[in-house]
Amino acid sequence: MRGGGLLTATGALPSLAKDPSSKEMKAFAFGGETRSSSGVASGVGLARVGATRIPAPSFATGAPGESGKAPVDFNRIADGTLDSLQDQLEELLEAEEVESSDVTYESGVLELDLGDLGTYVINKQAPNKQIWLSSPVSGPFRYDYSTEEGSWVYSRDNHKMHDKLSDELSELLGRAITIL
Numbered sequence: 488m489r490g491g492g493l494l495t496a497t498g499a500l501p502s503l504a505k506d507p508s509s510k511e512m513k514a515f516a517f518g519g520e521t522r523s524s525s526g527v528a529s530g531v532g533l534a535r536v537g538a539t540r541i542p543a544p545s546f547a548t549g550a551p552g553e554s555g556k557a558p559v560d561f562n563r564i565a566d567g568t569l570d571s572l573q574d575q576l577e578e579l580l581e582a583e584e585v586e587s588s589d590v591t592y593e594s595g596v597l598e599l600d601l602g603d604l605g606t607y608v609i610n611k612q613a614p615n616k617q618i619w620l621s622s623p624v625s626g627p628f629r630y631d632y633s634t635e636e637g638s639w640v641y642s643r644d645n646h647k648m649h650d651k652l653s654d655e656l657s658e659l660l661g662r663a664i665t666i667l
Contacts, residue, residue, distance in 0.1 A: 564632060565611035565618055569597050575666055583660055604659050620648055624655045
């Protein structure tokens with residue numbers, strides 16, 4: 488696993504913190520082991536240390552120097568999010584032993600098959616700079632990355648993708664699940 492940030496009712500898996508001397512996010516795993524996440528935060532923007540939210544890298548559509556920030560590649564942020572989700576969901580399925588379940592990630596498409604409970608499909612849409620989520624519980628959503636929130640946000644009601652997944656997986660699996 489590349490580090491995660493899954494917080495469950497039974498304990499915490501790796502969480503993230505920003506090294507103040509660099510722009511790199513680091514994952515703190517069990518036993519004091521530290522693993523880097525190649526410059527993109529796992530859980531993009533929802534990494535927690537204590538009760539503090541740490542902003543993740545943001546991307547801009549303008550040229551370097553506009554608003555004082557150099558643009559960061561959308562694909563890097565979206566791929567970092569999907570990588571983090573894959574890790575967290577694999578850990579979750581191992582812990583929960585959901586029958587006939589599987590997580591696959593290929594060509595920018597992440598599928599979470601929960602057997603009889605349904606299948607989630609999460610994929611990046613580079614032309615729109617969005618991540619799309621198809622939920623077996625609530626249907627489709629299109630999320631835009633919010634540099635202010637440091638997370639993927641649904642513009643119609645401002646809910647965050649990670650919160651939607653946390654709420655629905657908690658309901659489906661019958662216990663509190665938090666996806667970071």
